[in-house]
Amino acid sequence: QMSKQLSGKRILVTAAGTREPIDPVRYIGNRSSGKMGYAIAQAAAERGAEVILVSGPSGLPTPPGVSVRRVETALQMRDAVLAEFDTVDAVIKAAAVADYRPELAADHKIKKDGETLTVSLIKNPDILLELGQKKKQQILVGFAAETQELLLHARDKLIKKNLDLIIANDVTLPGAGFNVDTNIVKLIDKSGHVEELPQLSKQQIATIVIDKICAMLTKST
Numbered sequence: 001q002m003s004k005q006l007s008g009k010r011i012l013v014t015a016a017g018t019r020e021p022i023d024p025v026r027y028i029g030n031r032s033s034g035k036m037g038y039a040i041a042q043a044a045a046e047r048g049a050e051v052i053l054v055s056g057p058s059g060l061p062t063p064p065g066v067s068v069r070r071v072e073t074a075l076q077m078r079d080a081v082l083a084e085f086d087t088v089d090a091v092i093k094a095a096a097v098a099d100y101r102p103e104l105a106a107d108h109k110i111k112k113d114g115e116t117l118t119v120s121l122i123k124n125p126d127i128l129l130e131l132g133q134k135k136k137q138q139i140l141v142g143f144a145a146e147t148q149e150l151l152l153h154a155r156d157k158l159i160k161k162n163l164d165l166i167i168a169n170d171v172t173l174p175g176a177g178f179n180v181d182t183n184i185v186k187l188i189d190k191s192g193h194v195e196e197l198p199q200l201s202k203q204q205i206a207t208i209v210i211d212k213i214c215a216m217l218t219k220s221t
């Protein structure tokens, strides 16, 4: 039946932004609210999938039937994702993972002694890249949040990260991207086919993405 197409499938979704501590009270973060990823988790659960949602801090309620693993940093998100990866059928990475983290998080609150303060950053692991290298039968879906050269950068990430589908997200458009209820995206599959979607609610986009994953999962089994 249409509505329970994903029963028996395990789907891992990541959502929201990571927070990278500077000291016990401060962090480097980003504007991701979790809306896009939570909508995807909900759409997958409505189709009958067993859904694991690895979420950075978000004020959103956990969608019904979804089991959530709460994390803060990119390193914690990586651990939570890798712990599930071998047993899932598909991964959708809507989270906005910090590319860099402070090299050292201070043990105590940094005092405002100097006129300037330098925080040295080091690179975080790219979780999706790692999944692309490890993947066996899993369907891998990524997002590309871009402010310029959308299709070029998105295609590049699709290939480099060994993805089956990438959702290219121009985050400069009003009504798209971070912390709004709608999004404007282009879906690019492995063969390079591009599907441009109009401005839609994040729920509508989630349904379209989950439909694609259904089709890919039923083709490969």
Ligand code: PMT
Pocket: 015, 016, 017, 031, 032, 033, 034, 035, 036, 037, 074, 093, 094, 095, 096, 097, 098, 099, 124, 125, 126, 127, 128, 129, 141, 142, 143, 144, 145, 146, 157, 169, 171, 177, 178, 179, 180
């Ligand atoms: O949460 P909302 O407020 O609803 O906003 C939604 C969104 C804009 C955050 C979402 O639609 C989106 O575009 N998410 C991806 C944001 C992002 O970090 O994109 P990126 O182009 O930097 O990363 C590319 C892909 O690699 C993403 O799937 C990301 O999860 C993944 N990645 C990135 C860096 C890293 N260290 N590890 C990763 O796994």
